[in-house]
Amino acid sequence: MAIFFELPVIQPKVLSSVKAPPLSPSKAREILAEKKPEWLKIRPPTGKVTQEIKSLLQGHKLHTVCQEAHCPNLSECWESGTATIMVGGDTCTRACRFCAVKTARIPPALDPDEPVRVAESIVSLGLRYVVLTSVDRDDMEDGGAEHFARTIRELKRRDPKLFVEALVSDFRGDTRAIETIVAAGLDVYAHNIETVPRLQSRVRDPRAGYEQSCQTLRYAKSLRQGLLTKSAIMLGLGETHDEVCDALRDLHVLGVDIVTLGQYLRPTMDHLPVERYVTPDEFAVYEREARAMGFLFVASGPFVRSSYRAADVLK
Numbered sequence: 001m002a003i004f005f006e007l008p009v010i011q012p013k014v015l016s017s018v019k020a021p022p023l024s025p026s027k028a029r030e031i032l033a034e035k036k037p038e039w040l041k042i043r044p045p046t047g048k049v050t051q052e053i054k055s056l057l058q059g060h061k062l063h064t065v066c067q068e069a070h071c072p073n074l075s076e077c078w079e080s081g082t083a084t085i086m087v088g089g090d091t092c093t094r095a096c097r098f099c100a101v102k103t104a105r106i107p108p109a110l111d112p113d114e115p116v117r118v119a120e121s122i123v124s125l126g127l128r129y130v131v132l133t134s135v136d137r138d139d140m141e142d143g144g145a146e147h148f149a150r151t152i153r154e155l156k157r158r159d160p161k162l163f164v165e166a167l168v169s170d171f172r173g174d175t176r177a178i179e180t181i182v183a184a185g186l187d188v189y190a191h192n193i194e195t196v197p198r199l200q201s202r203v204r205d206p207r208a209g210y211e212q213s214c215q216t217l218r219y220a221k222s223l224r225q226g227l228l229t230k231s232a233i234m235l236g237l238g239e240t241h242d243e244v245c246d247a248l249r250d251l252h253v254l255g256v257d258i259v260t261l262g263q264y265l266r267p268t269m270d271h272l273p274v275e276r277y278v279t280p281d282e283f284a285v286y287e288r289e290a291r292a293m294g295f296l297f298v299a300s301g302p303f304v305r306s307s308y309r310a311a312d313v314l315k
Contacts, residue, residue: 019198019200019201019202036277037277037279039279039280039302040263040265040277040302040303084131084132084133084167084307085118085121085122085130085131085132085133086132086133086134086135087114087115087118087132087133087134087144087147087148087151088110088114088134088135088137088144088147088148089107089108089110089111089135089137090102090135091103091104091107091108091135092104092107092135092136093105093106093107093135093136093137093138093139094136094138094204094205094207094208095205096194096203096204096205096208097202097203097204097271097272098194098203098204098234098237098264098267098271098272099267099271100267100268100271101135105139106139107135107137107139110137110140110144110147114147114151115147115150115151115153115154116154118132118151118154118155119151119154119155119157119158120158122155122162123155123158123159123162127162128161128162128163129162129163129165130155130162130163130164130165131165131166131167131190131307132148132151132152132155132164132165132166132167133166133167133168133307134148134167134168134169136169136205136207137169138172138207142171142174142176142177142180143169143171143172143174143177144169145168145171145174145176145177145178145180145181146180148166148168148180148181148184149180149181149183149184150184152164152166152181152184152185152186153184153185156184156185163187163188164185164186164187164188165186165187165188165190165230165307166181166186166188166189166190167190167191167192167230167306167307168181168189168190168191169191170191170208170212170213170216171216172207172212173212173215173216175219178216178219178220178223179223181220182220182223182224182227183223186227187227187228188227188228188229188230188258189217189220189221189227189228189229189230190229190230190231190232190258190306191213191216191217191220191229191230191231192213192231192232192233192306193210193213193214193231193232193233193247193251194208194213194232194233194234195233195234195237195239196210196233196239196240196243196244196246196247197210197243197247198239198243199237199238199239202237202238202272203234203237203272213231214250214251214254217229217231217251217254217255217256218254218255221254221255221256228257228258228296229254229255229256229257229258230256230257230258230259230260230306231251231256231258231259231260231306232259232260232261232262232305232306233247233248233259233260233261234261234262234263234264235261235262235263235264235278235283235286236263236264236274236275236276236277236278237264237272237274237275238275238276244261244286245286245289248286248289248290248293248295249293251295252293252294252295256295257295257296257297258295258296258297258298259290259295259297259298259299260298260299260300260304260305260306261283261286261287261290261298261299261300261301261304262300262301262302262303262304262305262306263277263278263283263301263302263303263304277302278302280301280302283300283301283302283304284300286300287299287300287301
């Protein structure tokens with residue numbers, strides 16, 4: 001039987017009594033996309049290394065969040081020989097209003113051979129740092145935790161020196177699932193709060209939430225000394241500067257070591273519209289403020305995503 005959180009709830013320092021209501025796809029389609037500013041021009045995914053990685057992943061029937069989530073850094077990361085592998089299939093049980101990954105109430109069954117294929121592919125690339133992520137699998141009792149953990153163990157067995165970051169679900173607060181992931185031997189436990197408390201219900205699936213995400217990070221940190229924890233915030237969804245700073249302080253209190261901040265980009269007209277394009281100068285201010293709070297590593301910029309420059313934490 002699953003065990004769920006009974007820890008004290010994290011109380012955000014500034015939380016409006018009025019929550020932002022969810023925005024339906026039909027309403028979202030009525031809001032036209034604004035022209036992107038000059039600093040948000042994306043280089044198309046081309047180049048020899050990019051094509052080699054793409055061919056390798058296709059040959060091993062693997063999915064990357066780089067492709068599934070339309071990541072703007074795909075070209076930069078792949079050309080440097082880095083990719084974030086998505087395990088557990090390419091179909092999520094949740095329908096967060098910012099995410100381009102396809103959804104279904106009951107996704108296809110897990111492929112039992114996937115952990116081995118992922119490990120073989122990663123080792124063949126000769127990486128020193130790998131990021132694993134997954135879709136939410138609320139259709140499974142453990143949220144897919146054991147499948148994810150097996151992938152980590154297969155990687156570590158083949159290359160014990162490989163630094164493994166796992167960007168995981170909140171597992172709906174199931175502490176045993178979190179224990180399974182941490183016990184697999186990963187180096188960085190990552191889970192994204194995504195946005196500030198006031199906007200959670202507008203941005204994320206109803207099964208997700210700020211307090212639940214905070215407790216996920218808090219519990220993971222408590223399980224093993226030396227384990228690094230990480231989270232990310234998207235900007236441009238209607239948050240205020242003070243709300244972002246308060247969320248950063250909450251993460252620091254939870255013991256989170258690494259934080260990233262990036263611009264939300266609308267995947268399709270059915271997704272949430274961009275409320276505002278945050279300037280590079282504003283991102284620089286957030287980076288300075290986060291560093292002043294004491295985070296071990298901070299990445300903040302328009303193109304930054306949770307896995308962006310992940311290996312820089314080793315420098």
